[in-house]
Amino acid sequence: MSLEKVTGIVLETRDIGEADSLVVVLLETGLKENFLLKGIRKSKRREIVAKEIANLISLVYYHKKNKEVFSIKEISVVNRFEQLKSSYYGFLITNAMIELVNKFIPKNLEQKKIFELLHQALHSLNELGTSPLSLPFFKLRLLQNLGYAPKDFECMYCSQNIFEKRQAFIRSTSFEINCVDCGSVPENHLDILYVMKKMTYVNYKTLITETISENLLNQLDLILNQFIHFQLGFELKSLALLSQLQKSF
Numbered sequence: 001m002s003l004e005k006v007t008g009i010v011l012e013t014r015d016i017g018e019a020d021s022l023v024v025v026l027l028e029t030g031l032k033e034n035f036l037l038k039g040i041r042k043s044k045r046r047e048i049v050a051k052e053i054a055n056l057i058s059l060v061y062y063h064k065k066n067k068e069v070f071s072i073k074e075i076s077v078v079n080r081f082e083q084l085k086s087s088y089y090g091f092l093i094t095n096a097m098i099e100l101v102n103k104f105i106p107k108n109l110e111q112k113k114i115f116e117l118l119h120q121a122l123h124s125l126n127e128l129g130t131s132p133l134s135l136p137f138f139k140l141r142l143l144q145n146l147g148y149a150p151k152d153f154e155c156m157y158c159s160q161n162i163f164e165k166r167q168a169f170i171r172s173t174s175f176e177i178n179c180v181d182c183g184s185v186p187e188n189h190l191d192i193l194y195v196m197k198k199m200t201y202v203n204y205k206t207l208i209t210e211t212i213s214e215n216l217l218n219q220l221d222l223i224l225n226q227f228i229h230f231q232l233g234f235e236l237k238s239l240a241l242l243s244q245l246q247k248s249f
């Protein structure tokens with residue numbers, strides 16, 4: 001057994017027994033691990049804050065090979081992303097990003113890129129504020145990193161650049177794209193595909209300075225949600241809450 005020091009983002013916390021907590025953390029190495037925090041609910045506020053979801057934390061823990069749960073010796077908060085969590089909308093977006101990452105990445109699989117994506121997203125939204133672009137951008141980048149969503153925008157049949165075609169369609173259950181010459185186009189998605197391409201190749205900070213119609217962003221978000229729902233087999237609570245909120249605007 002050895003003492004290890006790591007940094008990670010809190011994905012989930014669960015109370016265990018009288019005073020202990022189980023904390024699920026996505027480590028900077030990209031591994032998702034479970035940690036046991038003994039006596040935390042009886043202890044000081046600083047430590048209670050340390051297990052709040054979406055916090056970037058620093059941990060010293062007892063490492064042992066092939067263990068399912070590691071015991072924490074020390075825990076501290078590196079960044080709470082307080083600005084982001086201070087608004088209701090920001091809080092909901094944060095929850096949604098965390099829930100997506102937690103549900104999509106399995107244990108025992110190194111996902112360093114996903115840690116970097118999540119870390120960068122929390123950092124950017126904390127600094128720059130949220131916009132209607134924030135969540136669809138994150139969802140698309142996450143699904144691309146996991147290999148589900150396309151980075152090349154071409155017809156799956158003729159392999160031609162989709163933007164040279166008059167019309168195109170993207171299936172929300174598979175992200176397969178077809179042009180009007182090769183298959184049916186129940187709805188023309190060229191505008192949405194163009195937004196997806198921008199989100200793939202332009203960084204967030206630059207993209208929020210451009211004008212993208214909110215209607216297009218909502219349509220893209222709907223397609224992304226349908227894929228996520230289909231892929232996981234259930235609806236994410238945080239996403240359902242956000243779409244209810246959008247409808248009430």
Ligand SMILES: [Zn+2]
Binds near residue numbers: 180
């Ligand atoms: Zn085609």
